[in-house]
Amino acid sequence: MKRRARTEDIRYNDAMKLLVVCSSLDLKAPFSSTPAWWQLLKGLYESGVELVVTAYQGPVPETPWWRAYPNPGEWEGEIYTQFRKALRTLYPGTAGESATKRNPNLQTQFIPNVVHTVIMPRWRRHLAKILRAEREVDAVLLLSVPPNHLRGVADSIRRQFGIPVFFYDGDLPASLPENQGFATGFRIYPGADLTEFDAVLSNSQAGQEALRRLGARATHVLYYAADPLIYQAVSIPQDIDVYFSGTTTEYRAEWLRALIALPSERLPGVRFTVRGRTLGELGRAQLLPYASFSSLRANVSRSKINLVITRQPHATLYGSSTLRPFELAMMGACMVSSPYLGIEEWFEPEKELIVVHSAEEAADRYQYLLGHDAERRAMGEAARTRALAEHTYLRRAGQLVGIIRGYL
Numbered sequence: 001m002k003r004r005a006r007t008e009d010i011r012y013n014d015a016m017k018l019l020v021v022c023s024s025l026d027l028k029a030p031f032s033s034t035p036a037w038w039q040l041l042k043g044l045y046e047s048g049v050e051l052v053v054t055a056y057q058g059p060v061p062e063t064p065w066w067r068a069y070p071n072p073g074e075w076e077g078e079i080y081t082q083f084r085k086a087l088r089t090l091y092p093g094t095a096g097e098s099a100t101k102r103n104p105n106l107q108t109q110f111i112p113n114v115v116h117t118v119i120m121p122r123w124r125r126h127l128a129k130i131l132r133a134e135r136e137v138d139a140v141l142l143l144s145v146p147p148n149h150l151r152g153v154a155d156s157i158r159r160q161f162g163i164p165v166f167f168y169d170g171d172l173p174a175s176l177p178e179n180q181g182f183a184t185g186f187r188i189y190p191g192a193d194l195t196e197f198d199a200v201l202s203n204s205q206a207g208q209e210a211l212r213r214l215g216a217r218a219t220h221v222l223y224y225a226a227d228p229l230i231y232q233a234v235s236i237p238q239d240i241d242v243y244f245s246g247t248t249t250e251y252r253a254e255w256l257r258a259l260i261a262l263p264s265e266r267l268p269g270v271r272f273t274v275r276g277r278t279l280g281e282l283g284r285a286q287l288l289p290y291a292s293f294s295s296l297r298a299n300v301s302r303s304k305i306n307l308v309i310t311r312q313p314h315a316t317l318y319g320s321s322t323l324r325p326f327e328l329a330m331m332g333a334c335m336v337s338s339p340y341l342g343i344e345e346w347f348e349p350e351k352e353l354i355v356v357h358s359a360e361e362a363a364d365r366y367q368y369l370l371g372h373d374a375e376r377r378a379m380g381e382a383a384r385t386r387a388l389a390e391h392t393y394l395r396r397a398g399q400l401v402g403i404i405r406g407y408l
Helices: 007-012 034-046 074-090 104-133 153-161 207-213 253-266 295-301 312-316 323-330 359-370 373-390 393-405
Strands: 017-024 050-057 139-143 165-169 199-202 219-221 240-245 272-275 286-288 303-308 335-337
Touching: 017 034, 017 104, 034 050, 034 393, 050 104, 104 153, 153 165, 199 207, 199 393, 207 219, 240 253, 240 295, 240 359, 253 272, 253 359, 272 295, 295 303, 295 323, 303 323, 303 359, 323 335, 323 373, 335 359, 335 373, 359 373
Parallel strands: 017 050, 017 139, 139 165, 165 199, 199 219, 240 272, 240 303, 272 286, 303 335
Antiparallel strands: none
16 A cells, blocks of 8 residues: 655655554563563664554553554553452462463453453454544554454454554464463463454464464564664673573473572582572572563673573474573573574574583583683674674564565
8 A cells, every 4th residue: 555645744755654552561561572562663663664552451651662542441451460460369379370271261251251342342443543543554563462352353444444454473382272371461362363364473483384273364473583772781790600580480390490490409609590470499599589671681791691491382383482582692691591492593502502401411511601701702792793683673673564565
């Protein structure tokens, strides 16, 4: 669709204009992809894209990079969040297990009824109102918003405004029905109709086949990345030997034990630290306070070895990217990773990171790296060089614009 020139819009005449609905833009909320959305949107702005942004959960901040529209269901989302917290208190269950998994009626009856009678109609009206106010929007992009919560909205937008609608799933493959999503999230596919989207994008190469089985008419891969202006290492003493930052044990308890708990017992002179909410018992590892997102840079910089322990669904489906390796690489960190199928798509093992397959191998590699400072630093520099060349969000934004242009 060719955009018409307007006198008041002449500087955007050749640029793309997108309406983006993010799952969340609240960095305090427990959604690990939120920092990625900030960086992707910033990259789109730096690519010349005009952005109009709203969010499905939490507040929507105004920034230099986009024009914000409020979340029409913000207070309902907050009520649900508090309700879920109360359920976890009443039914503590196994660490990392969600209240909705232990109470399936929430997912199969209560949530769908509320969504289809209250949430979906409100969002259909909200997006239509934005599109009428914002002339000449080229396309709509949903970033990890549950497609079953907005079923029919994409078809409605296409009929009324004649523009394509795209869905990006940044949680593949954990979000697939067979994995039932994360404890902090929803089951997003039961009841969804992926045929209503012009294309479905995801963070996973091999996950495209599953999306097509679920009905996606076209699929594309858009890997995670990192913004080099956000992830700059700071020059501070390295007083931590081995460091891991995460949130929960969900889908990775085995490798937390193999890369942290057991090696920490075998290496009493090595300082292990972790930063997270519910990571369980990890041997001698010291738990750092779970501070804000901004503390990640300092913790990584003060650590000689930084761990990549990827959740099992991502680690075992080829090329399922996650944010952490790109963050660490952009800061020049020396990375040691649990087995990760497809990691070579982004970084070269033994040159830009090390992959270990057992607690014994992990302990041996830690000892070697801690005793060879020059090799450790060279590996971190090699990873940073690769990240700067191939894995910036400015580059990913350009890839996304190219995909969307193919449908205009």
